[in-house]
Amino acid sequence: MTPASSPRVALFVTCLVDLIRPRIGFAALRALEAAGCEVVAPEGQTCCGQPALNSGDRDSAVALAKSTIAALEGHDHVVVPSGSCAATIREHYPELLADDPDWRERAVGLAERTWEVLAYLDEVRGWRPDTVCAATAVYHDSCSGLRELGIKTQPRRLLAGVDGLALVPLAGEETCCGFGGTFCVKYPAISNAIVEEKADAIEASGAELLLAGDLGCLMNMAGKLHRRGSKVRAFHAVELLAGMGDGSAIGEEG
Amino acid sequence: MSFIDRAAAALADPVLKTAVERTAGTAEANRAVAVEAFPDFAAARARAAAIKDHVIANLGEYLERFEANAVAAGARVHWAGTADEACAIVVDICRAAGAKTVARSKSMLGEEIGLPHALAEAGIERIETDLAEHIIQLADEPPSHIVWPAMHKTRDQVSALFRRHHASPHEDESIAAMAESARRHLRERMLGADIGISGANFLVADTGAVCTVTNEGNAELSLVPPRVHIVTAGIEKLVPSMGHAVHMLRMLARSATGAALTQYTTFYSGPKRADDADGPEEMHIVLVDNGRTAMREEGLAEMLRCIRCGACMNHCVVFRQIGGHAYGGTYPGPMGAVLTPALSGLAANRDLPQACTLNGKCQEVCPVAIPLPTLLRGWRERSWREGLEPVTTRWGVRVWACLAKRPRLYRFATSAAILGMRLWGGGGWSRSLPLAGGWTRHRDMPAPEAASFMAQYARGRRR
Numbered sequence: 181m182t183p184a185s186s187p188r189v190a191l192f193v194t195c196l197v198d199l200i201r202p203r204i205g206f207a208a209l210r211a212l213e214a215a216g217c218e219v220v221a222p223e224g225q226t227c228c229g230q231p232a233l234n235s236g237d238r239d240s241a242v243a244l245a246k247s248t249i250a251a252l253e254g255h256d257h258v259v260v261p262s263g264s265c266a267a268t269i270r271e272h273y274p275e276l277l278a279d280d281p282d283w284r285e286r287a288v289g290l291a292e293r294t295w296e297v298l299a300y301l302d303e304v305r306g307w308r309p310d311t312v313c314a315a316t317a318v319y320h321d322s323c324s325g326l327r328e329l330g331i332k333t334q335p336r337r338l339l340a341g342v343d344g345l346a347l348v349p350l351a352g353e354e355t356c357c358g359f360g361g362t363f364c365v366k367y368p369a370i371s372n373a374i375v376e377e378k379a380d381a382i383e384a385s386g387a388e389l390l391l392a393g394d395l396g397c398l399m400n401m402a403g404k405l406h407r408r409g410s411k412v413r414a415f416h417a418v419e420l421l422a423g424m425g426d427g428s429a430i431g432e433e434g
Numbered sequence: 435m436s437f438i439d440r441a442a443a444a445l446a447d448p449v450l451k452t453a454v455e456r457t458a459g460t461a462e463a464n465r466a467v468a469v470e471a472f473p474d475f476a477a478a479r480a481r482a483a484a485i486k487d488h489v490i491a492n493l494g495e496y497l498e499r500f501e502a503n504a505v506a507a508g509a510r511v512h513w514a515g516t517a518d519e520a521c522a523i524v525v526d527i528c529r530a531a532g533a534k535t536v537a538r539s540k541s542m543l544g545e546e547i548g549l550p551h552a553l554a555e556a557g558i559e560r561i562e563t564d565l566a567e568h569i570i571q572l573a574d575e576p577p578s579h580i581v582w583p584a585m586h587k588t589r590d591q592v593s594a595l596f597r598r599h600h601a602s603p604h605e606d607e608s609i610a611a612m613a614e615s616a617r618r619h620l621r622e623r624m625l626g627a628d629i630g631i632s633g634a635n636f637l638v639a640d641t642g643a644v645c646t647v648t649n650e651g652n653a654e655l656s657l658v659p660p661r662v663h664i665v666t667a668g669i670e671k672l673v674p675s676m677g678h679a680v681h682m683l684r685m686l687a688r689s690a691t692g693a694a695l696t697q698y699t700t701f702y703s704g705p706k707r708a709d710d711a712d713g714p715e716e717m718h719i720v721l722v723d724n725g726r727t728a729m730r731e732e733g734l735a736e737m738l739r740c741i742r743c744g745a746c747m748n749h750c751v752v753f754r755q756i757g758g759h760a761y762g763g764t765y766p767g768p769m770g771a772v773l774t775p776a777l778s779g780l781a782a783n784r785d786l787p788q789a790c791t792l793n794g795k796c797q798e799v800c801p802v803a804i805p806l807p808t809l810l811r812g813w814r815e816r817s818w819r820e821g822l823e824p825v826t827t828r829w830g831v832r833v834w835a836c837l838a839k840r841p842r843l844y845r846f847a848t849s850a851a852i853l854g855m856r857l858w859g860g861g862g863w864s865r866s867l868p869l870a871g872g873w874t875r876h877r878d879m880p881a882p883e884a885a886s887f888m889a890q891y892a893r894g895r896r897r
């Protein structure tokens with residue numbers, strides 16, 4: 181089989197999914213296999229280094245970029261269930277390693293093969309789900325995916341294929357939820373004010389489900405909604421695409 | 435007060451929130467309509483950025499050209515390296531002219547260099563002629579936004595200020611009556627001023643003209659009648675020609691308010707000529723560096739594209755919550771978070787580049803495509819290098835990075851963390867977690883699954 185018809189995909193689950201919600205990683209694996217990919221989750225993967233990059237610790241960011249490149253290269257594509265981690269590899273690794281002759285090309289090579297999972301399923305694989313989930317949902321556009329990778333229509337096209345799912349409008353769907361990685365713990369009061377407004381908008385939409393493509397943002401919004409006693413449940417979009425929208429939502433034990 | 439304290443005070447003020455939301459929300463909506471209606475805004479934006487980049491790369495040449503043409507038109511050009519030098523030049527001109535009162539039309543550069551303070555020290559009375567500047571002069575407060583300096587004030591607060599300070603204040607509470615009250619108070623003072631002082635929105639190199647934009651006509655009224663007109667302008671305000679200035683004006687007005695053009699757009703080229711009906715006898719242009727050439731050399735050249743439209747702050751989720759004063763500098767919001775450390779030092783302002791979610795909206799709406807998040811990351815790197823970040827952050831990131839570089843150790847650490855979190859909080863949502871107070875003060879934390887993805891994958895789980 182040629183690589184194009186059955187690409188060998190390295191799944192980079194991201195540190196947050198690995199630690200908090202492996203279900204998203206397995207959903208991505210399922211969806212990618214359904215889309216005809218041969219998927220492995222390479223052993224050497226840990227964290228892409230984004231916390232170091234955004235904290236200004238360039239040395240650590242460079243070190244983690246190198247170890248992540250070494251762990252993930254050698255596949256047709258690298259697929260990531262997070263817009264911000266995919267953007268770190270695609271947009272920031274080449275810049276971080278631009279002056280390193282041993283690593284520059286490896287960084288560019290990996291960047292060119294790396295995709296956020298929803299963009300990959302839609303744009304590269306042209307895949308459509310064959311799953312059911314009877315619910316109303318809103319989709320929040322996470323900032324890095326939206327503005328660094330141009331992810332906007334892909335998730336909506338994919339979710340339109342989930343039988344029974346009705347996407348309803350979310351006021352301010354492109355407005356940041358106030359997560360911002362370490363921002364939310366460095367400036368908790370400001371972050372809280374922002375996510376309160378986001379939770380207002382989500383509740384006002386009347387949707388039963390909150391969907392997005394980044395676990396960090398989802399934990400922030402879902403954690404706020406739960407603290408407020410809201411009944412809205414939260415999933416990564418790929419969980420619904422993989423037919424895993426009937427199980428436990430973020431924060432539900434099961 | 436620290437940034438965190440100022441932000442906390444702002445967050446606790448519901449009146450401020452209402453005031454900021456009203457103005458910024460309206461600006462956001464109007465800009466969206468204007469950009470939508472503009473034929474190929476993306477191309478116009480790229481051109482605007484290219485114009486500024488070209489000028490900044492050839493700054494020396496355009497400054498000389500501007501100076502030569504301004505002098506040919508009869509103006510006098512002064513050069514100021516620092517804020518103090520700029521203020522001293524202005525005060526000297528005022529003294530030489532024997533001026534007791536100056537009418538000033540809104541200028542952020544004037545605020546940046548501390549001109550109001552310098553004039554007060556020199557015993558010169560300052561009349562702020564822009565309505566919003568008038569309001570904050572009465573309140574004795576700094577501006578909270580670069581386009582709407584009094585955006586933090588509500589109508590009731592303004593009404594109370596006018597009643598206290600105006601000789602014949604408004605009779606009813608309508609906006610029109612209040613504006614009329616300000617007009618009565620300001621008009622005769624403006625016309626009696628000895629000197630008019632303005633900033634510049636653009637300096638046009640090929641004519642030596644200075645461009646101001648206002649919506650109230652106060653610049654024209656305060657600059658033409660007095661005997662002397664002084665302009666203070668940052669050297670980055672240059673554009674090559676009138677054509678370029680007009681392109682930038684189209685971007686500026688739409689990005690700031692959504693209007694196609696400001697109500698009053700005036701180009702001042704030299705003082706009154708022999709056959710002119712009116713105009714000042716002297717025109718002085720003070721060109722101010724105040725750190726700008728250093729910014730160009732130190733990786734902040736793109737920031738010099740800024741045309742002070744305010745779109746970045748209007749669209750910033752942080753600014754919308756805390757308003758402008760919390761930033762503690764002349765310039766608030768994303769552009770202020772980049773500029774203030776350059777103008778007043780990083781050590782005292784290290785919070786500004788950190789207090790940002792890096793969501794990228796500011797860059798998206800900036801009419802000159804300044805990569806604000808990248809510049810903020812640059813400050814974060816410098817802050818890290820210079821050891822300005824708190825010890826807890828440094829250790830947290832370092833320990834994390836150390837583990838993440840060693841996958842086997844990392845697997846062990848994640849298993850331990852999962853065990854710890856589940857022992858503490860059980861399954862489901864937790865209301866509190868050790869070391870996660872910043873998170874759980876305001877939101878619940880989901881418990882991790884019983885084992886990490888990589889552990890489950892290693893045991894053969896695939897679906």
Ligand code: SF4
Nearest residue numbers: 740741743744746800
């Ligand atoms: S940085 Fe851009 S958006 Fe912000 S004030 Fe300057 S020109 Fe306007």
